[in-house]
Amino acid sequence: MACGGIGAAVRTARSNEPNKKVEVEVEGFDEYAQALEAGADVIMLDNLNFEAMAIAVRKNAGQAKLEASGNITDATLMPTALTKVDFISIGALTKDCKAIDLSMRVN
Numbered sequence: 001m002a003c004g005g006i007g008a009a010v011r012t013a014r015s016n017e018p019n020k021k022v023e024v025e026v027e028g029f030d031e032y033a034q035a036l037e038a039g040a041d042v043i044m045l046d047n048l049n050f051e052a053m054a055i056a057v058r059k060n061a062g063q064a065k066l067e068a069s070g071n072i073t074d075a076t077l078m079p080t081a082l083t084k085v086d087f088i089s090i091g092a093l094t095k096d097c098k099a100i101d102l103s104m105r106v107n
Helices: 006-016 029-038 050-060 074-081
Strands: 023-026 042-046 065-069
Touching: 006 023, 006 029, 023 029, 029 042, 029 050, 042 050, 050 065, 050 074
Parallel strands: 023 042, 042 065
Antiparallel strands: none
16 A cells, blocks of 8 residues: 555566565455556465465466465365465464573583
8 A cells, every 4th residue: 555556566566676576465356456467476365265265276377376374274274275376374383483492501
């Protein structure tokens, strides 16, 4: 929104860094269509359900790489993979980890 919409954001990113891939996070089909039209290299499907992800894969027809993200757990990993998205992000790997106390003392 700050850049004037998805199309403007992709154009600005390409203008600033023409050799870098552009990834756009979307939360629904309207934003998804805008990201496809803008030519995003990767589209992150944030918190879409399995059916919506599968529809996005079919509509994509190889135009962009698709990444599933948002609330991916052990229980949802396989159903997410079955939608045939290209990538799956699991934020719990970094957000929900617990520190352990290790001592490296050598005597």
